[in-house]
Amino acid sequence: DAKTTQPPSMDCAEGRAANLPCNHSTISGNEYVYWYRQIHSQGPQYIIHGLKNNETNEMASLIITEDRKSSTLILPHATLRDTAVYYCIVRVAAGGSYIPTFGRGTSLIVHP
Amino acid sequence: ETGVTQTPRHLVMGMTNKKSLKCEQHLGHNAMYWYKQSAKKPLELMFVYNFKEQTENNSVPSRFSPECPNSSHLFLHLHTLQPEDSALYLCASRGDDETQYFGPGTRLLVL
Numbered sequence: 001d002a003k004t005t006q007p008p009s010m011d012c013a014e015g016r017a018a019n020l021p022c023n024h025s026t027i028s029g030n031e032y033v034y035w036y037r038q039i040h041s042q043g044p045q046y047i048i049h050g051l052k053n054n055e056t057n058e059m060a061s062l063i064i065t066e067d068r069k070s071s072t073l074i075l076p077h078a079t080l081r082d083t084a085v086y087y088c089i090v091r092v093a094a095g096g097s098y099i100p101t102f103g104r105g106t107s108l109i110v111h112p
Numbered sequence: 113e114t115g116v117t118q119t120p121r122h123l124v125m126g127m128t129n130k131k132s133l134k135c136e137q138h139l140g141h142n143a144m145y146w147y148k149q150s151a152k153k154p155l156e157l158m159f160v161y162n163f164k165e166q167t168e169n170n171s172v173p174s175r176f177s178p179e180c181p182n183s184s185h186l187f188l189h190l191h192t193l194q195p196e197d198s199a200l201y202l203c204a205s206r207g208d209d210e211t212q213y214f215g216p217g218t219r220l221l222v223l
Contacts, residue, residue, distance in 0.1 A: 034211070043114070043202050043214030044155070091210060100145075100212065102155040 004088045009107045012082075018075040020106050022088030025069040031091055033064060035073045036102075037084040044087065044102070047073065078110045115139040118203050118215035125193065126223055133188040133218050135203030141213075143206040144186045146178060149217075150199045161186060193222045 005023040012018040024033065034049040048055055048062045050071075055062045061074040075082055087105040116137045125131050137144065146158040160168035161180040175197075177189040186203055203215040 032210070036212070041200065041217070041219070043116075043204070043217050044212070045114070046211050046213065049209075049211065100157065102147075104154050 003101075004090055004103060006086070006088055006103065006106045008104060009109070011109045011111060012075075012078045014080055014110055014112050015077055018078040018082065018108060018110065020073040020075075020086050020088075020108065021070065022073070023070045024088070024090045027068050027090050033062065033071050034089045034091065035060070035062065036087045036089070037082075038087070038105070039081075039084040047086075078108075080110050080112070082108065083110045084108060114213045114215065116203060116205055116213050116215035118201075118218050120218060121216060122219045122221075124221045124223065125190070127193060127195070129193075130189070130191040132190065133201055133203075133220075135186040135188075135215055137184055137186075137203075137205040137213070137215075139205055139207065139213060141205035141207050142183050144180065144183070145204040145206070145212070146186065146188055147202040147204065148199045149202060150196075155202065158188075190220075193220075195222050198222045 032049050032051050035047040036044040037047055038044040047059050048057055050062045050064055064071045085105040085107050087102050119134045123131060142163050144161045147155045148158055149155050157170045158172045159178045164180045164183060175192050179187040198221050200217045200219055202217045204212045206212050
């Protein structure tokens with residue numbers, strides 16, 4: 001699975017959009033981009049994933065560049081409860097041996 | 113609620129004790145994982161089970177012994193642990209779309 005690079009920390013004002021970037025320049029054509037987040041002392045929570053097209057669900061939007069070498073997770077209206085560590089992972093979506101690797105992620109702090 | 117439960121949520125044990133962590137998933141998944149997360153460190157993969165068979169052991173010391181009696185249950189048996197084994201132990205299951213669902217974790221303190 002391709003390696004990802006994320007900024008160690010970011011902050012955002014409550015009510016504003018939080019845009020979390022992720023670089024995955026070695027991504028393969030069949031690798032998906034997954035995002036998870038971990039609120040302090042809890043288990044990680046799945047947010048969203050995508051292959052090529054932009055995706056949106058009730059939690060967030062995922063924007064993947066045309067060359068697929070980077071992506072951005074967007075929390076459209078951040079709340080204090082969105083303060084967490086956000087992990088970007090790339091991997092094959094089906095088949096193969098899956099050894100997931102969670103790096104250090106981005107620590108997002110949403111302030112009032 | 114993710115459909116993955118872990119018990120106990122907190123555990124304090126001495127270095128000579130034997131204890132077990134339990135994970136149960138109600139999602140019909142066939143793959144389950146144990147992770148360790150020490151303070152301010154990334155998640156470390158410990159074990160992976162697919163269809164009850166262990167497929168990965170990430171060089172975990174033998175004082176940690178996993179057991180997977182069926183696809184819904186996963187145990188981590190602990191014996192003669194060290195203080196540095198104090199951590200948050202997380203269980204996860206994996207669905208057909210490769211999305212992982214994590215339990216709330218067991219906070220372990222070894223004295």
